Amino acid sequence: MILKEIHYIYHNELDAIYGSDEVDSFFYWLIEHYFQCNRLTLALEPQFALTKTEEQPLFEALSRLKNQEPIQHIIGETEFFGLPFKVNQHTLIPRPETEELVQWIIKCHSERSEESQLKILDIGTGTGCIAISLAKQLPKAQVFALDVSEEALKIAQQNAEINQVNVSFLKANILNKDESLSVLGDASKFDIIVSNPPYVRELEKQDMKKNVLDYEPDLALFVEDNNPLVFYEVITQLAVDKLKPNGQLFFEINQYLGAEMQQMVKAYPFEHIELRQDMFGNNRMLKAELQ
Template identity: 85%
Template sequence: MMLRDIQGIYHKELDAIYGPDEVDSFFYWLIEHYFKFNRLTIALDPQLVLTKTEEQPLFEALSRLKNQEPIQHIIGETEFLGLPFKVNRHTLIPRPETEELVQWIINCHSERSEASQLKILDIGTGTGCIAISLAKQLPKAQVFALDVSEEALKIAQQNAALNNVEVTFLKANVLNKAECLSVLEAASKFDIIVSNPPYVRQLEKKEMKKNVLDYEPDLALFVADDNPLVFYRAITQLAVDMLQPNGQLFFEINQYLGAEMQQMVKTYPFKHIALRQDMFGKDRMLKAEKY
């Protein structure tokens, strides 16, 4: 079958779900992944024919997209700040707002990192995208990453190797402070602690799409409606013990809970608490400095 005819089938089957622009994006992503073709390939060779064997992965991907499985899971990878990352059902797919958080840290510390070795801890690392990107952009930094999920840590370790950086990965439950302190004891104090913990309240599920609800891990997404800051409070308490004086705490946060986050952090020995909006004007990041 001609490649452009398969593209037509994609539009017929998927436009009602995703819209034509996103369907084109998926199709070009897949032909790049499977065949190293780009969007010019069809334009320059509109009669290009695939064999039955070559067609098979495209039609398998089509079936999975009809079930609203994330394209990143279908091809097994994504990109974050220009770096490749493996993903699967045990990890969140990295988001653009998390890229903004990492860039904020880099902008705050690139000069300082040249002068002295920063020690950084990423809590709830998932794919490792935050820790690995920081290790790549701040090459003199010593980076540690913590997660409760054994499966997520396996992917994160693969991603560190894929991107040729050194990150020390540790397993612990951040809601168990004693366990975390024991695991981190040898690391001593940190200059930066950063986290993108679970923050979506159960009441917000109705705003979310099937591709997230059905395919990304609940463990990394959801918190109880009556205790939405549970992870932030635990991490802030840990940061009181594990940050150097004047060390910085960075969070990605729930867009609806910016004021509550500021108020919570103020109850601990932190100063210069700053809330930052993402590219869409939503309260999405918070920075605080330990006394």
């Protein structure tokens, strides 16, 4: 079948679900992934044709997209901070807002000029996107990453190898502070602790799309309505023990709980607490320094 005809089928089947622009994005992403061709190929070679065998993955992807499965799961990878990352049903798909958090950490670090001594801990690492991006950008840093999911840690380790960085991955349940401290051991303390923990309240599920609710891990997303800061509180307590003096704590946060987050962190010996908005104007990041 001619590739342009398959492109038309995609629009016919998917525009009502996603809109024309997003369907184009999906289609070009898929042909780049499967055939190393792009939008220009369609323009310059309007009769570009595929065999039955070649076109099969495109129609399989079409069927999965109709069920609103994430495109990243279909091709098994995504890009974050300019780097390739494998993803699957055990990992949260990295978001652009988290790239802003990584950029903030790098900027703050560059102002400190301590790279040779820098030691970083990423809690709830998932794909490893934060830890690996920091390790890539700060190659002299010693980076550790912790997660409760064995399956997520397998993917994170693969991503570290793909991106040729050294990250020490650790398995522990952060809600068990004693377990986490035991896994981290008595090694020297950290300059930076960063976390993008579960923060979506159950009441917010009604506003979420099927591609997130049905295909991304609840473990990485949701918290109970009556205790939405549970992960932040435990991580903040651990940071009091494991950060160096003047060490920095960074969080990605629920946009609706910025004031509550600031108030919670103020209950501990932190100063210079800063709340920052993401590219969409939502309260999304928080930084604090240990006194």
